[in-house]
Amino acid sequence: MNNQNLNTNNVYFVTGVAGFIGFYLSRRLLEQGCKVIGIDNVNDYYDVKLKHTRLEGLEPYENFTFVKADISDKSVIDDLFAQYRPNVVVNLAAQAGVRYSIENPDVYMQSNVIGFYNILEACRHYPVDHLIYASSSSVYGANKKVPFEETDFVDHPVSLYASTKKTNELMAHTYSHLYKIPATGLRFFTVYGPMGRPDMAYFGFTDKYFKGEPIKIFNNGDFENDLYRDFTYIADIVEGIVKLIPRTPIGAVQHEVFNIGNNNPEKLMHFITSLEKALSNALGKEVNFDKVFEPIKPGDVPRTFASTERLYQAVGFKPETTIEEGLQQFADWYVQYYNLLEKEEVAGN
Secondary structure, eight states, rough: TOOOOTTOOOOOESTTTTTTHHHHHHHHHTTTTEEEEEEOOOOSOOOOOOOOHHHHHTTTOOOOEEEOTTOOHHHHHHHHHHOOSEEEEEOOOOOOOOTHHHHHHHHIIIIIIIIIHHHHHHHHSSSSEEEEEEGGGGGGGTOOOSSSSSSSSOOOSHHHHHHHHHHHHHHHHHHHHHOOOOOOEEEOEEEEOOOOOOSSHHHHHHHHHHHHHOOOSTTTTTTTTEEOOOOEHHHHHHHHHHHTTOOOOSSSEEEEEEEEOOOOEEHHHHHHHHHHHHHHHTTTTTOOOOOOEEEOOOTTTTTTTTHHHHHHHHHHHOOOOOHHHHHHHHHHHHHHHHTTTHHHHHHOO
């Protein structure tokens, strides 16, 4: 089963289908003729209109079925598995966000832990060929050794969000061991791109610029020791998932974990100047953010840097989209989606 093409006869069950990664992955599967059952509770953690826009992009496909429900509802998950008997499950539904986990921990336990438990139980009772699930680079916590490797010690998370993702990995390992569920965890590194999450920094910075507000940069204004992040473009994330789907996890326990990152971290300030340039190109005029520098936030980590060697050895893939290319794609989409060129023309008349 290793390194084969996607089986279009399979039923693919994608949770979080109205989410950023869930939408792009589902569209890719549907474009290749696969049958996708998508579930999402379409919560209001961020702009629901954007989630509906994503769903509207999937509705034209005949092989797409959408179910509005929450994975923390065990009976719903059991019924869906009994009805559709999915061959492949990709669990992307989760309450995201490091800082929000400090303000509202309940929803993280409900979605990320109980919800994932329900998915595992369903995979146990209705056996699947492969369960792929979202973990996060946050599990590395404040690790100082870089690049982060999958074999690194990750028992000191610095946010509840990271704790729930580490919990997912432990749960998946146990279920794989006990019930022979082939499972693969993906540690995503700062995913960005068009139709991305508005709570992410690049999206929030852009929003604030167009509202005439300053952006807050949580790096103490220390450019010498600036934060840096391994930003990964959405198309690279999807490509990595698609290549892993047909792969049977190897080992005594059929559970593996992979980083999906760019293996090329960017300093936060370089990321910001690249975003300014991309928006300048999209608008046809110079863009400069009004910047306010503040201390690093609790739960944030100073650096993320993925080793992608394990992923490359497994499926021969490593992300290649540069930060300049990816941010230009985002900026072009943002300007079009919010009709900003038309608004600029109206304002200028």
